[in-house]
Each structure stands twice: as structure tokens, then as C-alpha cells.
Amino acid sequence: MPKSDVFICELCPKRCRIEEGQSGDCRARIVVDGQLRAVTYGRPCAIHIDPIEKKPLFHFLPGSRIFSIATAGCNLHCKNCQNWTISQVAPQDIRNIRLPPDRVAEVALAQRCKSIAYTYTEPVIYYEYVLDSSVRAREKGVRNVTVTAGYINGEPLKRLCTVVDASNTDLKAFSDNFYREVCDARLKPVLDGMVTMKENGVWLEVTNLVVPTFNDDLEMIRKMCRWILAHLGADTPLHFSRFYPMYKLRNLPPTPVDFLMKARREALETGLHHVYVGNVLGTDAENTYCPRDGTLLIRRTGYSILENNLKDGKCPTCHEKIAGVWS
Amino acid sequence: MRRDRTRSPLWDCEPEALQTHCGVVPRLDPLVERIVGSGGRIPRRSFCLMSLAAVSLFFSGRPRSVPPAGLSRRPAMYVRKE
Numbered sequence: 001m002p003k004s005d006v007f008i009c010e011l012c013p014k015r016c017r018i019e020e021g022q023s024g025d026c027r028a029r030i031v032v033d034g035q036l037r038a039v040t041y042g043r044p045c046a047i048h049i050d051p052i053e054k055k056p057l058f059h060f061l062p063g064s065r066i067f068s069i070a071t072a073g074c075n076l077h078c079k080n081c082q083n084w085t086i087s088q089v090a091p092q093d094i095r096n097i098r099l100p101p102d103r104v105a106e107v108a109l110a111q112r113c114k115s116i117a118y119t120y121t122e123p124v125i126y127y128e129y130v131l132d133s134s135v136r137a138r139e140k141g142v143r144n145v146t147v148t149a150g151y152i153n154g155e156p157l158k159r160l161c162t163v164v165d166a167s168n169t170d171l172k173a174f175s176d177n178f179y180r181e182v183c184d185a186r187l188k189p190v191l192d193g194m195v196t197m198k199e200n201g202v203w204l205e206v207t208n209l210v211v212p213t214f215n216d217d218l219e220m221i222r223k224m225c226r227w228i229l230a231h232l233g234a235d236t237p238l239h240f241s242r243f244y245p246m247y248k249l250r251n252l253p254p255t256p257v258d259f260l261m262k263a264r265r266e267a268l269e270t271g272l273h274h275v276y277v278g279n280v281l282g283t284d285a286e287n288t289y290c291p292r293d294g295t296l297l298i299r300r301t302g303y304s305i306l307e308n309n310l311k312d313g314k315c316p317t318c319h320e321k322i323a324g325v326w327s
Numbered sequence: 328m329r330r331d332r333t334r335s336p337l338w339d340c341e342p343e344a345l346q347t348h349c350g351v352v353p354r355l356d357p358l359v360e361r362i363v364g365s366g367g368r369i370p371r372r373s374f375c376l377m378s379l380a381a382v383s384l385f386f387s388g389r390p391r392s393v394p395p396a397g398l399s400r401r402p403a404m405y406v407r408k409e
Contacts, residue, residue, distance in 0.1 A: 006409040017409065029403050030395075041401035047359045092395030099363055107363050128404055156405050 007036045012075045012124055012152050013189040025184075026125040027090040028073035038128045040071035043096040045086050046120050049111055051303040055147050056239050056278055058288060059324030060166045060203050061115060062298060063305045066145065067108035070120035071129065072096065076149050077184040078172070079248040080211055087121040088247075101132035105140045115165070119147035127156060134163035150193040151185050157193055161200035166325065168205045168239075169194055173215035174224035182214060191227070198232050203325050205237040207278070210255045210263060212243065221263050225270035234273045234291075235323035240264055242279035261285065273323070290315040290322065297322060 004020040009029055016024035023030040028040045052066045072094045074087035081087055086094060099107070108116050116137050118130045123146045134144040143165040150169040152160075171194070172178060176187040197204050206228060210216050228236055240263045243255045260277045264285055267275040277285035281302055288298040295317040299307035309316050313326040 008407050008409055009403065010405040010407060011403070032400065036403040036406040037399065038401045038403045039395065039398035041399035043397070043399055047362060049362065090395075091398055096397070097359065097363065103363070111362060128401055131404075153405070 011156055026073045026075040028125040040091045040126045041129045042100045044069040044099050045072045045094050045096045046070040053303040055168045057168055057205055059237050064114045066115045066117045067113040068117040068119050071126040073125050074122040075125050079182050081247045083120050084247040102136050104133040105137035105142045108142050115143035115145050117145045123148050124152045150190045157196050161202050164202050166203035170207050174220050178215055195231050207239040207241050209241040209243055212252050212255055222266055225267045229271050234271050237274040238267055238272055239276045239278045290320055292320040293318045
């Protein structure tokens with residue numbers, strides 16, 4: 001029997017070696033009939049319309065609706081995954097629907113969405129679908145957003161940056177050990193990826209989910225903030241997100257709100273301008289303030305905007321230009 | 328001015344949805360059909376296709392496979408042969 005070809009997937013740093021009939025670690029890329037195929041192309045398993053604040057993106061078209069889609073699978077295997085019922089399953093084991101790339105923007109527009117989010121699981125693993133949908137969306141004036149762990153190789157990422165307008169990237173911890181032990185990944189490609197996005201003009205916001213006993217270390221958070229300041233800039237919004245017991249880490253308690261507030265203070269003291277606390281209701285850490293004079297610019301609760309005082313993207317008091325994409 | 332989004336049936340704004348930064352996973356419920364239309368559901372498995380794959384493998388003499396039923400055959404980008 002002739003030997004079949006073996007493929008190396010060069011999309012993400014895992015560089016999976018895949019033989020006929022097998023899938024990569026992400027479960028979404030399978031060698032079929034002598035070719036590696038993106039089997040979830042045009043086959044989302046989750047579709048929803050969200051407020052953009054849910055991504056979270058606080059400095060990108062605030063108050064707008066975003067058409068959000070995902071396909072099954074993921075190239076990371078975080079023990080605290082909140083969407084594990086779709087990210088940690090094979091596409092053939094879940095219900096999918098057909099939604100080809102040219103329909104994605106049409107449906108988004110029909111639903112009065114200004115943008116499309118490739119989210120919930122990991123857009124990297126349905127790369128071709130994201131790319132083609134984004135090109136068509138751009139043609140129709142719809143923006144593209146990735147909500148991602150940023151675990152992707154440089155070349156495909158650069159290409160993606162040509163059609164993506166904004167990204168919320170998870171920086172899961174500033175520790176390679178955390179990435180290896182909790183996520184089955186490595187830290188450096190994520191850092192490199194964020195720098196690439198910034199350099200290529202993608203509006204970037206960073207989320208750090210604080211998991212008790214795993215990455216709730218103020219010294220680590222301080223280092224992370226210094227890195228963000230040095231490599232992404234003071235205007236890059238940082239979201240500290242509250243952990244709730246999920247998937248394989250149900251034994252842990254939710255993150256104490258007090259710790260999240262301490263982390264926020266550290267980040268602000270480091271020099272970051274816009275630092276938020278997510279998954280906690282009723283605090284002023286959801287609001288946007290002018291970094292120059294402290295004027296309240298956007299008041300939020302949960303995913304709702306209660307007040308938006310920005311004037312043409314500027315502070316109404318001191319006229320400081322506030323970083324973001326406001327229209 | 329307060330805009331109460333929790334009244335929109337399309338948005339997950341229940342307290343449990345606020346537990347995670349991307350919210351509770353929206354599954355393919357009737358809501359999706361309302362958004363994108365109904366056609367095009369994919370059967371989870373197809374016995375016929377699997378049988379066909381087995382027969383094809385038997386006659387071809389070369390390891391081959393078929394994509395899981397209903398999934399795409401779109402060639403992947405960024406791939407090389409070993």
C-alpha cells in the first residue's frame with residue numbers, strides 16, 4: 001500500500017504533523033483525500049448578536065451591535081475555558097449550520113450590526129473562514145473583530161491584519177509556565193502576535209482573566225503592565241476579568257473583587273491610561289475617564305452605556321484626543 | 328440617557344451572562360434560525376458516507392478518508408508537506 005503524505009500545519013506555533021484521516025490539535029483541520037482541509041469553513045456552531053462591550057471592546061464603536069460567530073474547536077486547551085462545550089469538541093460532534101462567507105456580512109447588515117466578531121472559540125483555527133468573511137464584510141462597509149488568544153504564526157497573522165479592524169486578545173498570564181500548564185501553549189508567540197497587530201494598525205484591547213491561585217500575583221501583573229506599556233503603548237486598554245469556576249477549574253472560587261481592584265490600581269500606577277475590571281457590576285472600573293484631567297467620558301454598567309460624553313473622540317473638558325475607534 | 332439593553336431578546340444580559348467576559352456560549356437555538364434562516368442543517372453523522380469511505384478505501388489501495396459528514400472540504404492555508 002503506498003504511503004500517504006504527511007502535512008505540517010503552519011498556521012499556529014504548534015505546527016501539528018497530520019496524517020491522512022487525522023486532525024490537528026485544534027480538531028478543525030483534517031487531512032482528507034490527500035489534502036489538509038479547513039473543515040469548519042462556512043460552518044459556524046455558534047451565532048449571536050452581542051453588544052460590543054461584551055467582547056470586551058470599550059474603545060471601538062461603543063454601544064454598537066456586533067454579529068458574533070464561532071466554529072467548533074480550539075488550538076488551546078485552557079483548564080478554565082468558559083466555552084469548552086464548543087471549543088473542546090470536534091466539529092463533527094456538534095451541530096453546525098451552513099453560513100458561507102458572503103452571507104456573513106449580509107446577515108450582519110440585516111441585523112443592524114456595524115461589525116462582525118470572530119469569537120467564542122478561537123478564530124485562528126477557522127482562519128480561512130475569517131479571512132474570506134472579512135474581505136466580503138469590508139466590501140460592504142462592515143468592520144471585523146477577532147476575540148482571540150493570539151496563538152498564531154507571524155505570516156498568517158500579518159495577512160489577517162490586512163482585513164481585521166480590532167482585536168481583543170487574551171493575555172492569559174505573564175508566565176510561560178501558566179501557558180504550558182493551564183493552556184497547553186507558550187507565552188512568547190502571544191506577545192509577538194500582539195506587537196504585530198499593533199504595528200499593523202489593528203485596534204487592540206487586552207484581557208487578562210485573573211484565576212485565583214494560578215495568576216493572581218501582583219508582581220506578575222506589574223511585569224505584564226510594564227510590558228504592555230513598553231510594547232503596545234499607554235493607550236492600549238487593559239481589561240482585568242473576573243474568573244468564575246468553569247470546566248476543569250470548578251474547584252476554585254471566583255476572583256475576589258478586591259484583588260481585581262488592586263490589579264487595576266497597579267496597572268494605572270504603571271502608566272496605562274485605560275484599565276477596566278470586567279464581570280463585576282456596579283463599580284467605577286467599568287467607566288472610561290480622560291487620562292489627562294479625569295473627566296468621566298463613558299459611564300457603563302455591564303454591557304450597557306449609561307452616558308457617553310465624548311465629543312468627536314475627544315474629552316469635552318480638555319479636548320484631549322482619546323485613543324480608540326469611535327465612529 | 329440610559330438604554331436598557333436587557334430588554335432586547337437578542338442580547339445575553341442576564342446576570343449569568345455577565346459571569347464571563349465573552350458571556351455564556353450562545354448555542355444554536357431557534358434564535359439562530361431567526362437570524363440566519365432555517366435551511367442548511369447538517370446531520371451529525373452519515374452512515375452512508377462512512378460506508379462509502381470504507382468501500383473506497385478498500386478498492387483504492389491507498390489510505391484515504393472523507394470529511395466528516397456535512398463539513399467543508401475547503402483546502403487549508405499555511406500548510407506544507409513533510
